[in-house]
Amino acid sequence: MKRDLPSALLAPARRTAFAWTGLLFVSPFLLCYLALLVWPLVKGLWLSLHAIDLLSNIGRWVGAVNFVDLLQDEMFVRSTFNTVLFAALCTPAMVITGLALALALNRPGRATAILRGVFFGAGVLSVTIVTLVWRLVLMPEHGMLANAAHGMGLDSGAPLTDQWLALPMVVMATVWWGVGMPMMLFLASLQQIPHDVYEAAALDNTSRWRSFRHITLPAIRHSVILVAVTQLIAQLQVFGQIQLLTQGGPNNSTRSLVMFVYEAMFEQWQLGYAAAGAQALFLLMLAGIALQGWLERHARKAQS
Numbered sequence: 001m002k003r004d005l006p007s008a009l010l011a012p013a014r015r016t017a018f019a020w021t022g023l024l025f026v027s028p029f030l031l032c033y034l035a036l037l038v039w040p041l042v043k044g045l046w047l048s049l050h051a052i053d054l055l056s057n058i059g060r061w062v063g064a065v066n067f068v069d070l071l072q073d074e075m076f077v078r079s080t081f082n083t084v085l086f087a088a089l090c091t092p093a094m095v096i097t098g099l100a101l102a103l104a105l106n107r108p109g110r111a112t113a114i115l116r117g118v119f120f121g122a123g124v125l126s127v128t129i130v131t132l133v134w135r136l137v138l139m140p141e142h143g144m145l146a147n148a149a150h151g152m153g154l155d156s157g158a159p160l161t162d163q164w165l166a167l168p169m170v171v172m173a174t175v176w177w178g179v180g181m182p183m184m185l186f187l188a189s190l191q192q193i194p195h196d197v198y199e200a201a202a203l204d205n206t207s208r209w210r211s212f213r214h215i216t217l218p219a220i221r222h223s224v225i226l227v228a229v230t231q232l233i234a235q236l237q238v239f240g241q242i243q244l245l246t247q248g249g250p251n252n253s254t255r256s257l258v259m260f261v262y263e264a265m266f267e268q269w270q271l272g273y274a275a276a277g278a279q280a281l282f283l284l285m286l287a288g289i290a291l292q293g294w295l296e297r298h299a300r301k302a303q304s
Helices: 007-048 065-071 074-105 112-122 127-137 144-151 166-178 179-191 195-201 208-218 221-235 242-245 257-266 271-303
Strands: 050-053 058-061
Touching: 007 050, 007 271, 050 271, 065 074, 065 271, 074 112, 074 166, 074 179, 074 221, 074 257, 074 271, 112 166, 112 179, 127 144, 127 166, 127 242, 166 179, 166 221, 166 242, 179 221, 195 208, 208 221, 221 271, 257 271
Parallel strands: none
Antiparallel strands: 050 058
16 A cells, blocks of 8 residues: 555655646746747747748748848947947936935935835836927927026027937936836835944944945945846837937937837838847847846955
């Protein structure tokens, strides 16, 4: 009978049953992960190596020809440069502004709670509403910025039609829109720091700057890295606010890599070429993830 068998003989059967039970529990996630992430990545790579005729749905293997054409495409190079520049401008602004707001609002009180809600509330708006608001702000002659410039006796101009000012204006709108989430992440980290540490520093007559540099910043180092890298990856995918504010202009000074992929697919009907551009964007995002891993390891070594 089963009860007479040694427990050592029953252990492998129990482990097998437990393994199948655990696999059943994680199978919904695995199926969604394979269907929504792994398969699209593999399919996108396959498309990037083919020239696809969308009318007949016939693909012709071309290998790395699409990637070679990308490197020779001036529009792709300009779009990649604009995307990297946008991320390089927007990410530090997000981190610095979010941290400054978190430090200012890291205190009890009804007023600070209301201000937290105000700054975080902008993040729940759709990109359409955000760009509509900023088009009104940046409207030539009659916008809020133009009225402020007129009040100070300055020329208002039209920043969205200036190839040197258009991208910084989009960065400003993006920071206004998305700074709420970094602020909340920094607030959560700041509230984990014991107040006793600051009280001990105050007894030693430590200045606020030294307290921030030697207490606050080391304590929230991992949050700073997390916010910086997640914002970097998010800003590399910028599309909506540029499409609605500038349509990539003026003179292609704000055209992003996602816009390049969108136009190659839906305007030029070059599916394989668009997929190759998407793979280039994917490589940029992988570089951001690798940067996060390197920063985390460096932070752990510095902390130890």
